Amino acid sequence: MSNDPILSVRDLTLDIPTAGGTLHAVRGIDFDLHRGETLCIVGESGSGKSLTSLALMGLLAPKIQRSAARIDFDGTDLLKASRRQLRHLRGARMSMIFQEPMTSLNPAYTIGDQLAETLLLHRKVSRAQARARAVELLEKVGITAAESRLSQFPHQLSGGLRQRVMIAMALMCEPELIIADEPTTALDVTIQAQILRLLVDLQREMNMAMILITHDLGVVARVADKVAVMYAGELVETGSAKAIFRQPAHPYTRGLINCIPVPGRTERGARLGTIPGIVPSLVGEVNGCPFRGRCDQAVDACANAIPLHQLDDDTHELRCVHPDGHRHEEVTA
Amino acid sequence: MLRFILKRLGLAILVAFTVSFISFSLLFLAGDPAIAIAGENANAEDIAAIRELYGFDRPMLVQYAEWLWNALRFDFGQSYYFRLPVADLIAERLSVTMTLGVCGILFALLTAVPLGVIAAIRPNSLIDRIALFLSVAGQAMPSFWFGLILIVVFAIQLGWLPASGASSWRHFIMPTVVLGYYAMPAIMRLTRAGMLEVLSADYIRTARAKGASEGRVMFKHALRNAIIPVVSLAAVQMGFMLGGSIVVESIFALHGAGFLAWESIGRNDLPTVQALILVFALFYIIFTFLADVLNAWLDPRMRSS
Numbered sequence: 326m327s328n329d330p331i332l333s334v335r336d337l338t339l340d341i342p343t344a345g346g347t348l349h350a351v352r353g354i355d356f357d358l359h360r361g362e363t364l365c366i367v368g369e370s371g372s373g374k375s376l377t378s379l380a381l382m383g384l385l386a387p388k389i390q391r392s393a394a395r396i397d398f399d400g401t402d403l404l405k406a407s408r409r410q411l412r413h414l415r416g417a418r419m420s421m422i423f424q425e426p427m428t429s430l431n432p433a434y435t436i437g438d439q440l441a442e443t444l445l446l447h448r449k450v451s452r453a454q455a456r457a458r459a460v461e462l463l464e465k466v467g468i469t470a471a472e473s474r475l476s477q478f479p480h481q482l483s484g485g486l487r488q489r490v491m492i493a494m495a496l497m498c499e500p501e502l503i504i505a506d507e508p509t510t511a512l513d514v515t516i517q518a519q520i521l522r523l524l525v526d527l528q529r530e531m532n533m534a535m536i537l538i539t540h541d542l543g544v545v546a547r548v549a550d551k552v553a554v555m556y557a558g559e560l561v562e563t564g565s566a567k568a569i570f571r572q573p574a575h576p577y578t579r580g581l582i583n584c585i586p587v588p589g590r591t592e593r594g595a596r597l598g599t600i601p602g603i604v605p606s607l608v609g610e611v612n613g614c615p616f617r618g619r620c621d622q623a624v625d626a627c628a629n630a631i632p633l634h635q636l637d638d639d640t641h642e643l644r645c646v647h648p649d650g651h652r653h654e655e656v657t658a
Numbered sequence: 659m660l661r662f663i664l665k666r667l668g669l670a671i672l673v674a675f676t677v678s679f680i681s682f683s684l685l686f687l688a689g690d691p692a693i694a695i696a697g698e699n700a701n702a703e704d705i706a707a708i709r710e711l712y713g714f715d716r717p718m719l720v721q722y723a724e725w726l727w728n729a730l731r732f733d734f735g736q737s738y739y740f741r742l743p744v745a746d747l748i749a750e751r752l753s754v755t756m757t758l759g760v761c762g763i764l765f766a767l768l769t770a771v772p773l774g775v776i777a778a779i780r781p782n783s784l785i786d787r788i789a790l791f792l793s794v795a796g797q798a799m800p801s802f803w804f805g806l807i808l809i810v811v812f813a814i815q816l817g818w819l820p821a822s823g824a825s826s827w828r829h830f831i832m833p834t835v836v837l838g839y840y841a842m843p844a845i846m847r848l849t850r851a852g853m854l855e856v857l858s859a860d861y862i863r864t865a866r867a868k869g870a871s872e873g874r875v876m877f878k879h880a881l882r883n884a885i886i887p888v889v890s891l892a893a894v895q896m897g898f899m900l901g902g903s904i905v906v907e908s909i910f911a912l913h914g915a916g917f918l919a920w921e922s923i924g925r926n927d928l929p930t931v932q933a934l935i936l937v938f939a940l941f942y943i944i945f946t947f948l949a950d951v952l953n954a955w956l957d958p959r960m961r962s963s
Binding site: 447 | 859860861863864865866867868869870871872879882883956957958959962
């Protein structure tokens with residue numbers, strides 16, 4: 326593993342013009358991702374996780390304005406890259422798996438055509454070679470009778486199978502980065518674990534960097550190397566999975582972790598934690614900590630610019646007025 | 659796929675027989691055909707003679723069976739007016755109508771589909787506005803009026819194109835434009851709506867995520883799905899053009915099948931009318947069948963249902 330990150334993002338900001346003013350959907354996101362690493366971005370619905378992933382792929386709707394100090398993919402500046410350059414990266418060196426397996430495959434073409442297309446777009450191979458690769462990948466993602474699946478259409482497959490096909494499609498060109506946006510949300514609970522296991526195994530086998538977007542902390546605990554906690558468009562806390570789960574610093578992160586029951590520790594029948602309140606509107610000027618309205622540690626200073634603290638482990642960063650996330654009398658005085 | 663085609667074919671044949679029966683019954687709905695043939699000054703004896711000559715005194719079903727049997731062998735009897743076999747008459751006229759119909763639908767598709775696609779790719783752009791204006795104008799303007807305007811401008815004022823007749827390809831330009839422009843608005847708006855819907859589909863995002871170029875995304879992934887309803891519409895329009903181009907054929911004095919139908923109705927030439935109705939209906943049936951097959955090829959989900 327080289328020391329240079331494969332993906333480096335600084336100050337990523339996404340604005341959506343709406344009738345009521347500009348919606349500041351994502352504000353000032355920073356992170357680095359190295360080869361072979363898994364970064365989990367967690368946060369509730371609407372926190373900007375999916376938008377962030379689409380922004381990295383360059384797949385945002387045209388009306389969404391993207392700005393950043395840097396989005397660097399293995400030496401290529403994605404902010405300055407031409408459409409052609411981006412096209413050569415997408416599908417070949419960076420791939421994406423979406424949340425909606427039922428609708429993400431084109432209903433008019435066979436599985437085989439759609440799988441082969443990815444390879445044919447990027448490599449000088451014959452159709453026969455592309456189909457052979459498609460069979461190989463289908464077998465890899467655990468689809469039986471792979472050869473005969475090639476001539477099937479998406480509507481003939483179940484959701485779990487379609488998501489396996491989507492994964493196979495994303496891996497056709499052995500990408501270095503894979504972005505999975507809640508890949509298991511739309512699936513049956515029994516299938517969810519299988520798909521996730523598969524994704525993680527393949528990621529390790531192929532030594533890909535992975536960004537896994539999820540709101541399931543149980544998943545995060547199992548697969549993440551790094552965790553980025555997102556709230557209302559900001560990363561409120563980032564760090565190694567170990568640090569985040571052992572010493573969650575931000576009040577929001579602590580709240581999230583309190584929401585999951587732990588076998589043996591959570592008492593039977595005890596109420597699980599909840600975070601009261603609602604996410605603030607991001608239309609118009611957004612100042613201070615977006616979580617302050619729901620935070621039990623909130624003080625007046627939360628309405629001002631929020632400092633970034635490095636915690637003991639230098640990859641563990643916290644965006645909170647309290648240097649360790651807890652209110653101390655000397656801070657509030 | 660083969661099962662689907664056979665099923666649709668069976669259905670089409672069933673519809674064809676129904677239509678043939680209805681078009682045959684018209685003979686009797688229009689009053690006693692013998693009286694019509696005999697003319698105003700005929701006496702009862704003449705009418706009875708004619709009735710026997712043409713076999714109108716037999717039971718209707720027997721007459722239908724005979725007519726159908728003959729029709730299957732392209733024998734539609736004699737035209738009362740021309741005293742010629744109806745089949746020859748129609749065959750001669752149909753070539754004009756077919757040329758006009760094919761040119762008309764091609765003109766409509768070749769203008770409407772690209773305009774609809776561009777309008778959907780750039781909604782609310784100048785070209786979208788122009789396309790909208792063209793389609794509203796096309797829908798609001800009656801064919802005969804548009805045809806007359808074209809004649810005034812291009813035949814009389816500028817003298818570029820002949821105003822009437824069917825003797826060269828230049829005679830077909832204005833009729834094609836008038837007929838095609840009539841079908842264009844609906845096709846364009848359906849293409850635009852279909853493309854807009856498909857372009858926001860998840861699989862379009864997937865195609866972009868694969869690294870497909872915009873052209874490939876638009877034509878291979880989007881248009882293929884958006885065009886499916888357009889195929890059905892175009893088939894109906896095509897049927898209409900072959901059967902209902904009476905107005906256009908009259909304006910430009912193109913003596914096609916539509917014009918023949920109009921003439922024959924006026925002359926009470928029932929065998930010709932009957933045969934034309936059957937032929938026009940068969941066109942609808944054939945084009946609907948072809949559209950179904952084409953759609954099943956385009957949309958695999960349709961094959962299994």
